[in-house]
Amino acid sequence: MNVPAAMNKPLLDVVDLHAGYGLTRVLHGISFALAEGSITTLLGANGAGKTTTLRALCAMIRPQGQVTFDGQRIDARATEDIVRLGIAHVPEGRGTFVHLSTEENLRLGAYVRKDRAAVEQDFDRVYGYFPRLAERRHQQAGTLSGGEQQMLAVSRALMLRPRLLLLDEPSFGLAPLIVGELFAILRAINERERVSILLVEQNAAMALDLADHAYLIETGRVVLSGTSHDVKRNDAVRASYLGY
Amino acid sequence: MDTFVHQVLAGLATGGIYASVALALVMIHQATHLLNFAQGEMAMFSTYIAWALINAGVPYWAAFFLTIGFAFVLGLAIQHFVMRNIRSTSVLQLVIVFIGLLVIFNSVAGWLFTYTIKVFPSPFPKESLFGQKYLSSHELGAIGVTLVVLTLLWAFFRFTELGLAMRAAAQNPTSSRLVGIRVAWMLALGWGLAAAIGAIAGMMVAPIVYLDPNMMAGILLYAFAAALIGGIDSPGGAVVGGLLVGVLENVLGAYVVGNELKLGVALVLIIGVLLVKPSGLFGSVQVTRV
Numbered sequence: 001m002n003v004p005a006a007m008n009k010p011l012l013d014v015v016d017l018h019a020g021y022g023l024t025r026v027l028h029g030i031s032f033a034l035a036e037g038s039i040t041t042l043l044g045a046n047g048a049g050k051t052t053t054l055r056a057l058c059a060m061i062r063p064q065g066q067v068t069f070d071g072q073r074i075d076a077r078a079t080e081d082i083v084r085l086g087i088a089h090v091p092e093g094r095g096t097f098v099h100l101s102t103e104e105n106l107r108l109g110a111y112v113r114k115d116r117a118a119v120e121q122d123f124d125r126v127y128g129y130f131p132r133l134a135e136r137r138h139q140q141a142g143t144l145s146g147g148e149q150q151m152l153a154v155s156r157a158l159m160l161r162p163r164l165l166l167l168d169e170p171s172f173g174l175a176p177l178i179v180g181e182l183f184a185i186l187r188a189i190n191e192r193e194r195v196s197i198l199l200v201e202q203n204a205a206m207a208l209d210l211a212d213h214a215y216l217i218e219t220g221r222v223v224l225s226g227t228s229h230d231v232k233r234n235d236a237v238r239a240s241y242l243g244y
Numbered sequence: 245m246d247t248f249v250h251q252v253l254a255g256l257a258t259g260g261i262y263a264s265v266a267l268a269l270v271m272i273h274q275a276t277h278l279l280n281f282a283q284g285e286m287a288m289f290s291t292y293i294a295w296a297l298i299n300a301g302v303p304y305w306a307a308f309f310l311t312i313g314f315a316f317v318l319g320l321a322i323q324h325f326v327m328r329n330i331r332s333t334s335v336l337q338l339v340i341v342f343i344g345l346l347v348i349f350n351s352v353a354g355w356l357f358t359y360t361i362k363v364f365p366s367p368f369p370k371e372s373l374f375g376q377k378y379l380s381s382h383e384l385g386a387i388g389v390t391l392v393v394l395t396l397l398w399a400f401f402r403f404t405e406l407g408l409a410m411r412a413a414a415q416n417p418t419s420s421r422l423v424g425i426r427v428a429w430m431l432a433l434g435w436g437l438a439a440a441i442g443a444i445a446g447m448m449v450a451p452i453v454y455l456d457p458n459m460m461a462g463i464l465l466y467a468f469a470a471a472l473i474g475g476i477d478s479p480g481g482a483v484v485g486g487l488l489v490g491v492l493e494n495v496l497g498a499y500v501v502g503n504e505l506k507l508g509v510a511l512v513l514i515i516g517v518l519l520v521k522p523s524g525l526f527g528s529v530q531v532t533r534v
Contacts, residue, residue: 060418080421080424080425088422095418097412097419098415099411100411100415108408108420
């Protein structure tokens with residue numbers, strides 16, 4: 001596989017990942033790597049296997065293959081244990097606890113942390129990124145708008161103080177202006193806090209602007225990879241995903 | 245007038261017990277979306293444990309807390325060894341499991357302790373408290389115990405991290421796993437707590453209705469009515485529903501239908517709520533897009 005040369009020991013290393021739902025196989029041997037501190041994006045059409053890849057990484061579905069995070073094999077671990085290694089997943093559909101308040105949702109994000117004092121400070125940190133959530137802190141999360149719930153999902157993940165953030169279609173259903181804001185915040189989180197990000201997006205143009213590296217997935221396989229700069233200039237990607 | 249006040253207050257005392265059992269039902273319902281038909285028999289069985297301990301010479305309050313511990317472990321065990329291993333999602337099959345548990349507890353209690361009706365002691369003094377004539381000291385004590393239990397539970401779910409995690413696990417298991425909550429443990433904890441609440445209700449009601457393997461049958465029916473009136477997904481509603489059912493049962497029993505038809509009040513309430521307002525007073529209306 002075409003792993004970037006600078007990546008001697010990647011933070012996340014996925015080799016020959018297979019997964020699916022029941023008898024339906026969706027991933028047919030996906031391999032990719034993600035360097036610590038980088039933003040890597042998985043691109044591909046609907047049904048290519050992007051969401052399935054994220055689900056397999058954190059054991060929401062049983063993965064086959066080899067997944068290594070920070071030198072440890074995680075492909076046989078339970079979701080709850082993978083979270084404890086510092087992998088936060090913002091799932092498709094946002095995964096809001098709709099009957100709980102905004103603040104309770106955030107508190108749950110920090111559920112596995114033991115450093116109580118730092119958790120309290122992190123509320124202010126995420127409210128700093130998303131002031132709208134501070135205004136809504138006692139509101140039932142199910143009553144937030146779609147954009148606010150997406151901010152809440154990202155914030156909930158940040159409350160873990162993750163080393164790796166898995167983002168599944170954060171732009172889904174959001175107004176373009178809000179998507180721009182959200183992506184600027186993701187860049188800030190990555191640069192200021194050195195949180196590595198694995199981003200799954202249908203909005204390929206925005207994803208490639210944000211990411212350092214990109215992998216193109218088609219029907220459960222990686223068909224192209226490289227720096228975002230190179231992938232952006234690939235003719236096939238331009239024609240199929242960028243539209244120019 | 246005096247009798248009326250007495251009936252209302254005594255209704256509140258038994259209503260508190262219905263409220264506790266209703267709350268246990270609501271807790272299990274939130275996690276499984278089903279009514280635990282065995283809730284009453286689990287409480288009855290725990291009460292027998294308390295009776296055995298007291299008869300063996302253990303002081304009342306020690307037996308009381310040991311029994312709560314026993315019930316908690318019993319609840320954990322049922323979730324861990326029975327419910328967790330049932331892969332079926334068919335409502336009918338799960339209901340049959342609950343009914344199976346009911347029959348098992350009932351028969352085992354009969355086999356171990358016989359079906360002879362037993363007197364169960366009250367920890368409260370014989371003469372009435374505070375110089376009032378409306379409530380026996382046991383009724384007053386039962387109200388007190390119920391209030392303490394409800395307050396502790398409310399505080400647990402409202403203010404503790406574990407309580408929050410349990411609410412989260414019941415609502416959204418997938419997202420709960422993604423923040424690191426061990427959902428199966430939370431479910432087991434919920435079963436344990438529900439069983440413990442039931443055991444307290446059993447020990448509070450046994451001095452009134454006497455202890456026998458069928459002691460909780462009527463009470464479970466009142467608790468069903470209470471949970472439905474309050475709204476099956478509303479813990480606060482279960483408490484209000486319990487008190488309401490207790491008072492209605494007593495007042496209607498004394499003035500309208502007579503003592504023999506009191507249980508009928510519960511059935512009429514259940515059917516009435518299901519017909520008129522299926523979501524109950526405080527429950528949320530479930531809307532499904534088809």
